[in-house]
Amino acid sequence: MTVIQGARVDTEEEILGLYRAHLSKGRATLAELFGSHMEVESSGAWLTTSDGERFLNAGGYGVFIMGARHPLVMEEVERQLHTHPTATRILLEPTVARAAEALVSVMPEGLDRVHFALSGAEAVETGLKLARAGGRRRIVSMLGGYHGKTLGALSATAKEVYQAPFRPLVPDVRHLPFGDAEALEAELRAHPGEVCVILEPVQGGGGVIIPPPGYLGRVAELVRAYDGFLVLDEVQTGFGRLGEWWGADAEGVVPDVLLTGKALGGGVLPVSAAVATREAFRPFDKDPYVHTATFSGQPLLMAAVQGAVRAVKEERLVSRARDLGAVLLSCPGLRPGPAARRPPGPPAGPFRTARPGRRPRGGRRRRTRPGHLGRRPRRRGARLCRRRARHRGGAAPGAAGEPRLGVPAAAADAAAQHARRADRHRVRGHRPQPGGGHRLRVRRERHRHRPRPPRPRPLRHRRHGRQRGDDHPAGDGRIRQDGRPVAARRRPGHRLPALRRRP
């Protein structure tokens, strides 16, 4: 399929070639396996590809809580784009001040100092640096946690496959089982006043792992008791996704630093933030240049933040996310597994040698090594990748093995309907994951913009022209070798008219 961009025409082959030449050969190969779909348009909860297919957009790694191109966000961003998109960084600039005010207005009480950045990983770095500047040089993060891939954030991301090529990483980092408050207490007791604990309220990249009730509150208590520093990474869970503005709200926790990102840019621009208590932020208050970046707090991004906060408030997306969450969690195939079931160490790869949900003939289901496609990798990989791409928004298979369903809360009805439909097809669509998480395979949306081309008629018809089967009341248009029409498929309760005898 082709896409016309101004005077230029993009074909899939050309774009794949450009990926191969300038971006990543691996990425190009994966795109091919996914079926070389090119996404060209998005609106609300829906994504359109170059060949006119529409997908429920559960991708974007959790960016689209308000869907794509939300009008309130677009309005703010467009206004700023046409007046003052980029600041000098020398003079006062009102948009960043207003964006900070808007963000703090929805934060847990006590979190009122904001450092804006672009990516989630930068927000993580900011949190870790604030902890270090405050004397907490040991990091404790959780197994299965995901905090990004810059060096500091990667050190906290307990994922061997990402860490291995880049060692040595930041020293004094320990990874503890998620949900195990006792293990955390032992670590904090061994190093009082030295530990920064970073964790997610619900592990997103780890496979949507919900900890036992009360766990987050207990973590906060322990961190206070042993004079630690708590960084709550809500880059994915925040901004209403959990049915509260923040996971912290659900358990009445106020961390030293709360991290947000993804949806903060309204699904339009990349923005993240580390929001700290006055005490935790002191090092940055003292020296405003100790941790800066050129694009931090730029007016265009800040307009998106203001639009995003407005959109979530005005569209009541927090409660809509709560309702949608209840619907999704009520689908039998989507109930999350307890964190305790999670095996230690990296999870098995996402690929199975057999079609998920079926055992290969004469044996138990086998798993391939992480990232390995098994025998006949291309065909099998292609099939799995295509299915996987539909519900994971095209995440690289084997890259993380992390299933995530980033359904926009703005599209509660469409999304819930779609998810229910996917759940009905659960026999094919869902398998409990090795990490106790779950995976949803959203089937391809039936609607197409362009009508399907008519099916070619069977060859025999074309060769011989109109034959008896075409107009026979019991025929479906095809003719048997003996010249009789092929019987139309019987519907339940539908009686076929008797066949006329051949003369």
Ligand SMILES: Cc1ncc(COP(=O)(O)O)c(C=O)c1O
């Ligand atoms: C909880 C969490 N923290 C941090 C990050 C890193 O964000 P980014 O990819 O924007 O650097 C992610 C990304 O998925 C995340 O889920």
